[in-house]
Amino acid sequence: MKQTYKCKLRLKTEIAPGIFDYVVEAPEIAAEAKTGQFLHINCGGRTSLRRPISICDFDEGFVRFAFQVKGEGTEKLSRLDPGDVIDIMGPLGNGFTVNEGERAVIIGGGIGVFPLLRLARYHQDAPVFLGFRTKELICMEDDFNEANDNVVICTDDGSYGYNGFAVAAMGEYLMEHEVDMIYCCGPTPMLKTVKQIAEYRRIPCQISLEQRMGCGIGACLTCVCETKGEGMAKYKQVCSAGPVFDSREVIL
Amino acid sequence: MTDRLKIDYCGIEFRNPIVTASGTFGFGYEYDEYAPLSEYGGIGTKGLTRKPREGNKPPRIAETPSGVLNSVGLQNPGVDVFAEHIMPALSEQFDTHVIANMSGNTIEEYAEMAEILSGTDAAIIEMNISCPNVKHGGLAFGTDAAVVEELTREVKKRCKKPLVVKLSPNVTSVAEIARAAEAGGADGVSLINTLLGMKIDINTRRPILANNTGGLSGPAVRPVAVRMVHEVYNAVNIPIIGMGGAICAEDVIEFMLAGARLVALGTGLFMRPGMIFDIKQGLVDYMDKFNINNISEIVGKLELNQ
Numbered sequence: 058m059k060q061t062y063k064c065k066l067r068l069k070t071e072i073a074p075g076i077f078d079y080v081v082e083a084p085e086i087a088a089e090a091k092t093g094q095f096l097h098i099n100c101g102g103r104t105s106l107r108r109p110i111s112i113c114d115f116d117e118g119f120v121r122f123a124f125q126v127k128g129e130g131t132e133k134l135s136r137l138d139p140g141d142v143i144d145i146m147g148p149l150g151n152g153f154t155v156n157e158g159e160r161a162v163i164i165g166g167g168i169g170v171f172p173l174l175r176l177a178r179y180h181q182d183a184p185v186f187l188g189f190r191t192k193e194l195i196c197m198e199d200d201f202n203e204a205n206d207n208v209v210i211c212t213d214d215g216s217y218g219y220n221g222f223a224v225a226a227m228g229e230y231l232m233e234h235e236v237d238m239i240y241c242c243g244p245t246p247m248l249k250t251v252k253q254i255a256e257y258r259r260i261p262c263q264i265s266l267e268q269r270m271g272c273g274i275g276a277c278l279t280c281v282c283e284t285k286g287e288g289m290a291k292y293k294q295v296c297s298a299g300p301v302f303d304s305r306e307v308i309l
Numbered sequence: 310m311t312d313r314l315k316i317d318y319c320g321i322e323f324r325n326p327i328v329t330a331s332g333t334f335g336f337g338y339e340y341d342e343y344a345p346l347s348e349y350g351g352i353g354t355k356g357l358t359r360k361p362r363e364g365n366k367p368p369r370i371a372e373t374p375s376g377v378l379n380s381v382g383l384q385n386p387g388v389d390v391f392a393e394h395i396m397p398a399l400s401e402q403f404d405t406h407v408i409a410n411m412s413g414n415t416i417e418e419y420a421e422m423a424e425i426l427s428g429t430d431a432a433i434i435e436m437n438i439s440c441p442n443v444k445h446g447g448l449a450f451g452t453d454a455a456v457v458e459e460l461t462r463e464v465k466k467r468c469k470k471p472l473v474v475k476l477s478p479n480v481t482s483v484a485e486i487a488r489a490a491e492a493g494g495a496d497g498v499s500l501i502n503t504l505l506g507m508k509i510d511i512n513t514r515r516p517i518l519a520n521n522t523g524g525l526s527g528p529a530v531r532p533v534a535v536r537m538v539h540e541v542y543n544a545v546n547i548p549i550i551g552m553g554g555a556i557c558a559e560d561v562i563e564f565m566l567a568g569a570r571l572v573a574l575g576t577g578l579f580m581r582p583g584m585i586f587d588i589k590q591g592l593v594d595y596m597d598k599f600n601i602n603n604i605s606e607i608v609g610k611l612e613l614n615q
Contacts, residue, residue, distance in 0.1 A: 059342045060583055099580055105527045106372045106579055130372075146582070269368045269517075271377070272579045274342075276335030278355075278381050279370035289386045291363040297339070 061099070061146045062086060066139050067119065072196050075126045076168065077135050079143075084118040086147050092175040093152030093265060093301045096122055097273035099144035100130035108134070109270045109280075109296070111172035111242075112148060113197075123171045123196065149273050150300045153263050155179055159237040162186070163205075164227050164251060166243030170196060172265055176240050178204035184230055185209065188223030188247065192216035224250045236260050245309060252304040262304035268295040283308040313596055314589060316350070316605045318548055318570050319471035319496045321432050323350035323406060325589060326565065326604055330552045330575030331356050331410035331435060331475075332381065333526075336395050337403065343582035348589070351406030353573055354391075354399075356437055357426075358411070359418045361387035366519040371508040376529030376554075377576050378506050380520035383412055388422045396429040406432035408473070408550075416460050420467045427469035434470045435550075436461070436495075439477030439502040451477040451502075454489035461493025471496040473550060476541070478530075479505050483537045484544035491545045498541060499550035499573070501534045527576040528554040535567050542568025542609050556584065558591020568609040 068080035086096070090112055097107040108130045114121040126135050137143065153176060161180040165173045166188040174197065177185045184207040189195045191214050201208045210218035211226050219226045224247060227239075231254070241251045242265035255262035270280035275297030284293050284307050293299070293307075314325035324347075329340075331353040337346050346352055364384025371378045386395070388411065399407055409431035413419035419436060426434050438451035438460065450456050457474070465472055474490040476483055478501040487498050503524025508517045516522070534553025541549055551569025555561050556577030564572045577584060592604060601607060 058344075061581065103374050104372065105375055105377050105529075105576065106370070269370050271370050271379070272333070272339070272582070274339040274582070276339040277333055277370075277379070277579065278335070278364065278384050279367075279379055281364070281367050281369065281384075283366070288361040288363055289384065292367070292384060 061144055063142045064120070064145050066137050066141050066143055069137070069139055072123065073194050076123060076194075076196055077126070078113075078121070078123045078197075080119050080121045081143060081145070082118060083120040083145060086120050086145065087115040087118050090115045090120065090148040091152035092155065092179070093172055094148040094150050095300060096120070096145050096147040097149055097270070098134065098146075100134045102129065102133045104130045104133070106130075106271060107146060107273060109149075109267070109273060109300075111265065111300070113171040113174050123168070125168045146273060150296055151298070153240055153265075153301050156238065160235060161238045161240060162227060162230065162236050163240045164188075164223055164243070164247070165241065166223055166247045167194070168196070169243035169247070169265070170201070172242050173240065174200055174204060177201055177208070181205045183207065184227075186211060186223040186227045186230075188213065188243065190214065223247070224254065227251070228254060231258060231260075238263065241265070241304075249309045252309060255304055263301050264304045264307070265301045266295050266299050266307070270296055272296070311593060313602065314592060314604050316570055316603075318550075319433060319473070321406060321471065323571060325350045325592070326569075326571045327561065327585060327588060328408060328550065328571050328573045329353050329578070330573040331408070331437070332379075333575040333578055337399060337405075340578065340582055341403065344585045346403040346405045348585045349405055350571060351408050351432060353408040353410055353435060355385050356383050356410045356412050357385050357388045357391050357422065358383055359388055359413060359422055361385065361390070368517055368519055369523075371517040371523065373506070373508055373525065374529060376525050376527035377579070378508055378518060378523040378525050379503070380518045380523035382520065388425050392425050392429050396431060400430035408433045408435050410435040410437055410475070412437040416463050419460060419464050423464045423468035423472065427467070431470060433473055433497075434468060435473045435475050435499055436464060437475045437502070439475060439479070451486065452480050454485050457486050458489040458493040461490050461495050465494040473497040473499050475502055476500040477502045478533060478537055484540045487541040487545045491547050495547060497548045497550065498545065499552065500541060501530065501537050501553045504530055504533065526554065528556060530554050531560060535563050538564055538569050539567040539611060556581070558588045558595065561588055561592065562595055562607065565604070565607050566609070566611045568611070570605070570608050
């Protein structure tokens with residue numbers, strides 16, 4: 058039977074202003090987790106909904122996730138200290154579907170880069186385009202470089218790395234290379250553009266979506282995204298049908 | 310667990326007074342993984358309509374202090390799919406009573422759905438006359454006593470199961486609407502549905518919900534719900550299903566003292582999907598503390614201050 062777990066916070070790092078990197082002791086979750094799945098976290102206080110946060114990494118009884126302080130819940134979560142216990146449901150949702158030997162491109166933006174770390178490690182020869190608004194907001198550059206040989210850090214303002222959007226850097230790459238699969242997680246404008254490019258070039262593309270969420274397990278039908286389906290299938294649950302979708306299926 | 314939690318509702322024996330609130334619980338499958346559905350007295354299933362509905366645009370949910378606003382808009386596969394596929398599977402796989410919830414646009418639609426659901430293994434039919442999130446979701450039905458009485462009477466003619474009318478808190482007098490349902494022949498009433506609310510993002514100056522308004526649930530509404538259950542208990546003789554922000558045994562006991570025979574869990578399940586275990590234990594502890602033999606003894610046993 059599934060349950061919620063009391064997980065001890067072991068490591069806490071503020072990796073960019075307002076962005077925290079947590080490692081928790083969670084053997085049951087680590088044993089089941091797949092790349093691209095998420096955790097549903099009880100932040101305590103007056104919150105009455107858990108917060109969905111994607112899994113960044115897991116290994117040997119530990120699970121790593123990172124989040125940005127956005128509101129009351131994440132603010133409360135950010136104030137915990139190592140040793141404190143966090144109430145976590147998970148792993149939830151469907152992860153990325155990874156195919157051996159495929160020629161992949163990985164692209165992420167902002168706090169959307171975190172669930173891509175394991176993909177970058179698996180496809181360590183694939184190019185990884187990571188976009189950030191500016192130099193100060195770059196996260197996990199060392200982790201990605203350790204995982205993968207072809208990481209391209211991009212900044213919108215040109216303050217570091219590739220000068221421009223990550224999608225532009227990816228576009229240049231696609232002009233010269235055959236690709237079998239694009240993996241993407243990031244802000245909606247990035248998802249939209251990557252989806253467009255992938256469809257124009259007829260490259261299969263998996264995108265990871267975010268939505269305001271309730272139960273996290275498919276029952277309450279609140280965290281939906283619009284799809285090309287009809288009737289009852291028009292809106293699908295991001296929590297249980299996703300959070301990773303075939304880009305051709307969803308309407309952004 | 311124990312026979313001390315057994316309770317009768319509309320002539321049906323429930324193994325305990327805990328059920329689930331329609332809309333928060335899907336068709337039960339997802340939650341069965343966190344606590345077997347046989348742990349509950351019964352489950353309230355997702356609101357059904359005559360035809361499938363795609364529901365509202367997202368965002369459909371927003372958090373408020375100790376509460377949740379939702380506007381799903383009755384996304385559901387339709388009553389026929391439920392009757393032909395979902396309900397047979399539920400009764401084959403799970404040992405629990407199903408309270409099938411339905412919403413209609415017209416009296417005829419409600420009556421037709423009641424007839425279809427009467428042919429299934431559902432134990433009880435819950436008639437939602439108060440969905441705040443769809444244009445013709447019954448809210449118009451649920452706020453007019455004369456209409457509630459007529460609707461209930463017409464539906465009862467074709468309903469072969471106990472009919473429970475779900476009441477809206479968005480009315481002047483919930484007791485008046487409850488009396489109308491009773492006069493129309495309802496076998497029970499359930500309350501409260503959600504309170505109409507709005508949450509605004511001050512940066513975008515727009516409501517967070519795509520539908521602008523939604524229904525408020527969770528502990529924030531509980532005192533309102535308990536007060537309304539109390540009022541309705543004093544107004545009618547049919548049994549009550551109480552709901553609205555119950556998240557622990559103490560809350561369930563409050564609802565029962567106010568007059569509810571069954572109490573539904575809803576929004577609280579999002580935080581604690583397995584809370585049924587603690588709640589049942591808490592009920593037994595309370596009975597031990599006050600030498601209560603069976604939980605039904607506390608229904609309506611509120612003593613008002615003079």
